[in-house]
Amino acid sequence: LKIKSTFIGANKALIKKIQKGISNQVKENDWYTSYSQDFSVYDKVYDGSYIVAGIVDKITLGINSGRDIEDPVLKEAVKMVKIGFIAKSLAKYGNAFLEISRNKKGEIQAIYPVAAKSIKQIKGGGFVQENGTEKSFFNAFTPFDQWAEKIAIHATSGAGAWELRYNAGEKSCGFNPNLTEILHIKLEESDDIRWGKSLFYPVLMQVLILKQIDQYYTGYFDNGLIQQKILNDESGMTAEEDLEALKERFQQEAKGVENAHSTMIFPGKISVTNLSDEINTEAFLNYRQHLQKSIAMRFQIPYDLLDTTDSNKASSTTALSAFYKNTVFPLQELILESIQLLFGDDKRYASKVEEIQLKKVDTKERKTDAETVKILTATGCFTKNEIRKFMNYDELPVGGDEMATGVGGANFTLGQDDIEKINKLSASIKNDYEAQ
Secondary structure, X not given: OHHHHHHHHHHHHHHHHHHHHHOEEEEOOOOOEEEEOOOHHHHHHHHHXXXXXXXXXXXXXXXXXXXXOOOHHHHHHHOOOOHHHHHHHHHHHOEEEEEEEEOOOOOEEEEEEEOHHHEEEEOOOOEEEEEOOEEEEEEEOOOHHHHHHHHHHHHOOOOOOOOOOOEOOOOEOOOOOOOOEEEEEEOOOOOOOOOOOOOOHHHHHHHHHHHHHHHHHHHHOHHHHOOOEEEEEOOOOOOHHHHHHHHXXXXXXXXXXXXXXXXXXXXXXXEEEEHHHHOOHHHHHHHHHHHHHHHHHHOOOOHHHOOOOOOOOOOHHHHHXXXXXXXXXXXXXXXXXXXXXXXXXXXXXXXXXXXXOEOOOOOOOXXXXXXXXXXXXXXXXXXXXXXXXXXXXXXOOOOOOOEOOOOOOOOOOOOHHHHHHHHHHHHHHHHHHHHO
């Protein structure tokens, strides 16, 4: 009970640390105020929890499906955007930052990924990055047609050549033409106007508890299956140095099969509590599976993508389709909108920005669709083009308005005429599909 209470208390403290970071406001000096977010907990969770790392990596790979751009110049320019970095940062932190370098004409020269945990926002607009006592300032991404107005505000702020200062009269830090810009991409499902929330923020408690269960059992089997024990000084008289020596002895020498019969002499009375006798392993492992399912549900990733032993799993294609529709596609759309916003503000690409697309991922459920087409055909109530529309096929230029006639029901006995009709329809669909 003490162990459980300590874990939960520590977890609550970590989550509270994030919550404080969401609205953390610091008056740096008399000329700017910064807002920071604590992303360190997300890093610890990602590095120490295989399920979170696995989910984030699945999302990243799904989003980073490649670019679908015909114009070679535009295609080469968009390569500057590291989509994998954005996807991973959004999944882990709910925020992603890109440094944009543009010339005096507003033309994009370079794009660099920026670590989310290194950036602070500034009241009035802009960002600051600290390295020891050094500070680097960045403009917030600003449409090119607003530059002149922002620069005029900057000129009255009294800021240095590489600074942003808060101009109280204009309520803005302005736009320093000497600085690069930061494009901030964030998940909108947040109650904070400055920061997005990580996808796994709502299940941080479950993630942290799962992490600690895994850590316990990893330790349990560490170095040759030594049984986890708590040693108690029954006499209360043992010297501190003797207890430390005993601890060191167990840590360095008493582990492993080769030391199974080692002996030692200890000047005191020690009682032993075997943790394996006190902890219900089966209950913990069942709870572990429950936690995994809860986490998967929050990420809208079907559990059978993570655990193929689940007895109620759907088909793999159905699970993959749900994962893409619920998680990957919305994030892809957010990233795509941000890329189009960025390149749409560059006059060289503005007219072609709609060409910027990410490659589509095929998530069709072939077996389910085949059964649906069979039923639609059997009813005799739908035209060929209506069925083709359902399958996302192009319409037939000739004969598409003809009824896709079947035999009128799901339970039937096929005659020779019926078989011929079905074969002809099947051949027609196949030929049309191959022709595409």
